[in-house]
Amino acid sequence: xxxxxxxxxxxxxxxxxxxxxxxxxxxxxxxxxxxxxxxxxxxxxxxxxxxxxxxxxxxxxxxxxxxxxxxxxxxxxxxxxxxxxxxxxxxxxxxxxxxxxxxxxxxxxxxxxxxxxxxxxxxxxxxxxxxxxxxxxxxxxxxxxxxxxxxxxxxxxxxxxxxxxxxxxxxxxxxxxxxxxxxxxxxxxxxxxxxxxxxxxxxxxxxxxxxxxxxxxxxxxxxxxxxxxxxxxxxxxxxxxxxx
Numbered sequence: 226x227x228x229x230x231x232x233x234x235x236x237x238x239x240x241x242x243x244x245x246x247x248x249x250x251x252x253x254x255x256x257x258x259x260x261x262x263x264x265x266x267x268x269x270x271x272x273x274x275x276x277x278x279x280x281x282x283x284x285x286x287x288x289x290x291x292x293x294x295x296x297x298x299x300x301x302x303x304x305x306x307x308x309x310x311x312x313x314x315x316x317x318x319x320x321x322x323x324x325x326x327x328x329x330x331x332x333x334x335x336x337x338x339x340x341x342x343x344x345x346x347x348x349x350x351x352x353x354x355x356x357x358x359x360x361x362x363x364x365x366x367x368x369x370x371x372x373x374x375x376x377x378x379x380x381x382x383x384x385x386x387x388x389x390x391x392x393x394x395x396x397x398x399x400x401x402x403x404x405x406x407x408x409x410x411x412x413x414x415x416x417x418x419x420x421x422x423x424x425x426x427x428x429x430x431x432x433x434x435x436x437x438x439x440x441x442x443x444x445x446x447x448x449x450x451x452x453x454x455x456x457x458x459x460x461x462x463x464x465x466x467x468x469x
Contacts, residue, residue: 227449230255233298235291237261238305239268242404246437247444259291278331288339300448301339301351303332313367328372348391350448353380355396361468377459384457393456395447400463401434430465
């Protein structure tokens with residue numbers, strides 16, 4: 226088990242399936258955690274920082290707020306994300322604004338604000354959540370795929386630019402994960418979530434789609450000293466299924 230005792234972490238999208246699992250895992254390993262989402266009242270954590278990532282001032286201020294609340298900042302996990310479906314011609318301006326705002330602009334702002342704080346403290350780790358769907362074309366998710374490609378590329382660039390400051394910046398790229406977001410999407414399209422998840426699992430070489438814990442374990446690895454020589458990497462966690 227990775228020991229993160231004494232570390233201070235900020236996690237966005239903390240109320241979601243992956244986010245809540247990451248928060249619990251960080252705390253189980255000894256880290257103090259600040260959680261950010263629209264509503265974090267139900268998430269056990271050392272600091273609660275609710276807000277809307279579409280608001281620039283909120284995103285800009287999150288790292289400093291977490292540092293002040295926790296007494297330090299060593300780890301940032303940019304987990305918050307939204308999924309909009311459709312081809313380009315089926316995508317609205319609001320789809321574009323929401324996807325760019327949450328999936329790209331917010332992590333950009335948070336990284337930009339966090340990097341000087343981490344550097345001043347002697348280093349740290351940032352883990353962004355990209356997607357396999359940002360590394361290869363995915364059907365009928367044009368804007369979503371584009372935003373995840375952007376965060377993957379941004380991660381690689383930041384990893385190179387800030388390694389000399391002792392800051393390791395990496396990303397995890399999951400495929401389908403069994404989260405409330407995925408299940409809600411199935412419901413909206415008229416599918417039974419349990420049946421849909423089981424059928425989707427048949428398309429994965431390992432025989433099932435990912436559980437939140439499968440992604441959280443890799444995020445914690447990238448945030449820990451066990452990944453001390455990983456910098457600017459995008460790690461696919463997909464059970465052998467790249468995209469589909």
